[in-house]
Amino acid sequence: MEDIVIVINPGSTSTKVACFSNGALLADETIRHTTDEISKFEGIAEQLTYRKEMINRFIEKQNIKPKDVQAVVGRGGLLRPIPGGTYLVDETMVEDLKSAKYGSHASNLGGVLAYEFSKKYGIPAYIVDPVVVDEFHPLARLSGLKGIERRSVGHALNQKAVGRKILADNGKEYEKSNIIVAHLGGGISIGAHQKGEMVDVVNGLDGEGPYSPERTGSLPLIDFAAYIQTEDMTIKEVKSLIAGKGGIKSYLNEIDLRIITEQIENGDKKAQYYIDGMCYQISKSIGEMATVLAGKVDYIILTGGASYSEYIVNQIKKNTEWIAPVEVYAGEMEMSALYQGAVRIFEGKEKARDYKEAKIRKAEVN
Numbered sequence: 001m002e003d004i005v006i007v008i009n010p011g012s013t014s015t016k017v018a019c020f021s022n023g024a025l026l027a028d029e030t031i032r033h034t035t036d037e038i039s040k041f042e043g044i045a046e047q048l049t050y051r052k053e054m055i056n057r058f059i060e061k062q063n064i065k066p067k068d069v070q071a072v073v074g075r076g077g078l079l080r081p082i083p084g085g086t087y088l089v090d091e092t093m094v095e096d097l098k099s100a101k102y103g104s105h106a107s108n109l110g111g112v113l114a115y116e117f118s119k120k121y122g123i124p125a126y127i128v129d130p131v132v133v134d135e136f137h138p139l140a141r142l143s144g145l146k147g148i149e150r151r152s153v154g155h156a157l158n159q160k161a162v163g164r165k166i167l168a169d170n171g172k173e174y175e176k177s178n179i180i181v182a183h184l185g186g187g188i189s190i191g192a193h194q195k196g197e198m199v200d201v202v203n204g205l206d207g208e209g210p211y212s213p214e215r216t217g218s219l220p221l222i223d224f225a226a227y228i229q230t231e232d233m234t235i236k237e238v239k240s241l242i243a244g245k246g247g248i249k250s251y252l253n254e255i256d257l258r259i260i261t262e263q264i265e266n267g268d269k270k271a272q273y274y275i276d277g278m279c280y281q282i283s284k285s286i287g288e289m290a291t292v293l294a295g296k297v298d299y300i301i302l303t304g305g306a307s308y309s310e311y312i313v314n315q316i317k318k319n320t321e322w323i324a325p326v327e328v329y330a331g332e333m334e335m336s337a338l339y340q341g342a343v344r345i346f347e348g349k350e351k352a353r354d355y356k357e358a359k360i361r362k363a364e365v366n
């Protein structure tokens with residue numbers, strides 16, 4: 001088998017790896033990492049060799065000949081803000097990912113691992129639609145405080161891939177449509193996509209929008225400032241509270257929505273209250289993104305693991321269906337979206353972007 005593309009997608013508790021050839025998936029595996037295994041490491045960067053060895057084992061099992069590998073594609077992490085697309089991984093990018101200059105996130109390892117394997121095989125490495133895709137409308141950057149800018153961080157890869165699929169299924173094109181995509185996972189991001197660009201996104205990693213299974217979302221500022229002071233917290237502790245120990249975890253000490261929705265089915269009113277609260281806040285953020293699109297919304301799309309839950313989907317639908325039809329794509333399309341990003345380069349439909357050259361849209365004001 002020739003023209004093999006290896007795809008690597010590191011998450012906080014798993015590493016997904018797959019190989020594709022000529023449009024077909026040849027093999028894939030989700031390697032799970034237990035909390036015990038992960039907690040042995042100081043941080044994400046230190047997990048590189050551990051995850052690399054597991055990917056090596058997957059590749060060896062497939063009997064792949066090095067000469068048959070065409071490219072390696074990784075999920076892109078917290079980089080400087082860049083427009084969407086497929087990027088060639090270079091030294092500058094690897095340095096930014098490894099040093100966590102723009103923050104620490106499991107997906108940082110995607111570009112680094114892709115680069116390491118690409119060096120081994122002497123082929124190119126790419127990332128596609130990283131979590132920092134920034135196609136913000138200039139007004140979306142304003143926070144309300146000079147010196148603090150909003151950041152475009154979200155599940156851009158999955159949001160765009162699922163958006164394209166749902167629109168294609170309905171005979172429409174991503175570049176000509178307006179959609180709101182809510183990625184409902186362990187973290188939540190909700191993007192307003194206007195004619196092919198994610199012009200605003202509710203960024204749960206930095207503490208915006210709804211609470212999620214493990215994130216706080218936005219909090220009352222004065223109370224939170226007092227909380228930080230009382231608890232004498234460092235910035236690192238604040239970050240891990242906002243994105244890791246907040247939301248449903250703080251209320252119910254559980255992040256698995258399968259367990260919690262089963263408790264609701266069994267009549268647990270407390271579980272229902274906190275899940276209803278999350279759905280209420282998700283709906284509010286969808287409404288906010290509808291105003292960004294001035295009400296011209298072709299579809300609202302719910303995706304991510306929580307969209308498997310009929311209960312959660314119905315709670316959100318009943319508050320948002322008046323805006324636009326609600327479509328559901330439970331789970332994610334990240335592995336095939338990464339592969340397709342590379343295929344667009346091989347087929348000449350897109351040119352691989354240069355990280356150092358990439359420029360985002362900014363307002364021209366003094």
Ligand SMILES: Nc1ncnc2c1ncn2[C@@H]1O[C@H](COP(=O)(O)OP(=O)(O)OP(=O)(O)O)[C@@H](O)[C@H]1O
Nearest residue numbers: 184185186187213255256257258304305306308309
């Ligand atoms: N069938 C299901 N019913 C209800 N919830 C589900 C189901 N399957 C997965 N989930 C929930 O979805 C959440 C995880 O979603 P997902 O797998 O998209 O997140 P992740 O990949 O870990 O993180 P993220 O999407 O934030 O990057 C968990 O809370 C999980 O319990």
Ligand SMILES: CCCC(=O)O
Nearest residue numbers: 131153154155187205
């Ligand atoms: C995956 C994008 C960033 C986040 O919300 O975790």
